[in-house]
Amino acid sequence: xxxxxxxxxxxxxxxxxxxxxxxxxxxxxxxxxxxxxxxxxxxxxxxxxxxxxxxxxxxxxxxxxxxxxxxxxxxxxxxxxxxxxxxxxxxxxxxxxxxxxxxxxxxxxxxxxxxxxxxxxxxxxxxxxxxxxxxxxxxxxxxxxxxxxxxxxxxxxxxxxxxxxxxxxxxxxxxxxxxxxxxxxxxxxxxxxxxxxxxxxxxxxxxxxxxxxxxxxxxxxxxxxxxxxxxxxxxxxxxxxxxxxxxxxxxxxxxxxxxxxxxxxxxxxxxxxxxxxxxxxxxxxxxxxxxxxxxxxxxxxxxxxxxxxxxxxxxxxxxxxxx
Numbered sequence: 589x590x591x592x593x594x595x596x597x598x599x600x601x602x603x604x605x606x607x608x609x610x611x612x613x614x615x616x617x618x619x620x621x622x623x624x625x626x627x628x629x630x631x632x633x634x635x636x637x638x639x640x641x642x643x644x645x646x647x648x649x650x651x652x653x654x655x656x657x658x659x660x661x662x663x664x665x666x667x668x669x670x671x672x673x674x675x676x677x678x679x680x681x682x683x684x685x686x687x688x689x690x691x692x693x694x695x696x697x698x699x700x701x702x703x704x705x706x707x708x709x710x711x712x713x714x715x716x717x718x719x720x721x722x723x724x725x726x727x728x729x730x731x732x733x734x735x736x737x738x739x740x741x742x743x744x745x746x747x748x749x750x751x752x753x754x755x756x757x758x759x760x761x762x763x764x765x766x767x768x769x770x771x772x773x774x775x776x777x778x779x780x781x782x783x784x785x786x787x788x789x790x791x792x793x794x795x796x797x798x799x800x801x802x803x804x805x806x807x808x809x810x811x812x813x814x815x816x817x818x819x820x821x822x823x824x825x826x827x828x829x830x831x832x833x834x835x836x837x838x839x840x841x842x843x844x845x846x847x848x849x850x851x852x853x854x855x856x857x858x859x860x861x862x863x864x865x866x867x868x869x870x871x872x873x874x875x876x877x878x879x880x881x882x883x884x885x886x887x888x889x890x891x892x893x894x895x896x897x898x899x900x901x902x903x904x905x906x907x908x909x910x911x
């Protein structure tokens with residue numbers, strides 16, 4: 589039985605202009621802090637705790653969890669997601685064709701320094717990566733490319749409290765809840781219905797991920813508030829959403845738990861996710877692109893993964909000295 593489920597500022601007179609920016613910055617910081625405090629103080633977690641209770645989580649455990657001082661309403665989570673969705677909607681379909689998008693790469697990952705680091709990583713972890721290629725049929729260069737782009741080869745896994753990110757999004761069940769935190773120019777008569785619908789959809793998505801986070805934490809006996817990750821709740825070297833841990837996570841080191849922060853577990857999990865979404869040997873580039881797109885729903889992302897993997901492969905073949 590788990591603890592979360594029923595079963596489971598010189599004298600400013602002579603040189604006033606020198607201090608203007610500092611005063612403005614100080615005022616802006618104060619407003620930001622006050623805004624954050626207001627948001628946290630006005631957060632109503634009751635509907636969310638009731639929903640979790642109805643879905644089988646222990647009421648007392650949920651009320652205790654949401655009453656902890658670390659639990660804060662972070663409106664920028666849903667506001668940022670909606671902003672990104674509106675920008676994506678206005679840019680990709682109308683301004684850029686699919687063919688044009690396929691020529692865009694995240695070039696910071698394609699410079700010789702980045703490729704050199706990735707190649708070094710591949711060499712240092714050769715045995716583990718070859719084992720993964722053999723087991724899942726996913727080329728080691730693809731796994732390393734994803735790891736480079738997701739977390740800079742495991743060096744940046746995110747420092748946001750995942751519970752707060754997901755709970756804040758899950759509680760924003762209607763546009764009116766998050767609208768005071770949105771840019772005024774974001775909403776227009778033309779896109780309001782789109783934003784309203786996407787807010788509902790993303791709230792439901794976050795709720796599902798929050799439940800998965802709680803179950804994952806309970807299973808491994810981890811404090812759910814101690815888990816850190818990305819701005820939208822992705823976790824570990826592989827940047828899995830919580831629901832993907834149980835579905836595609838692999839206990840590769842055999843310690844009895846799936847740990848997305850452990851190298852072997854994370855790398856095996858990346859390959860297992862790709863295989864689970866249709867990766868197989870002999871696929872052409874378009875088929876590979878389709879599978880990688882499932883990992884991160886971005887055409888630019890998928891093309892960058894493939895481009896980086898090819899550069900790693902070329903560097904390895906040529907045997908260039910590492911810098």
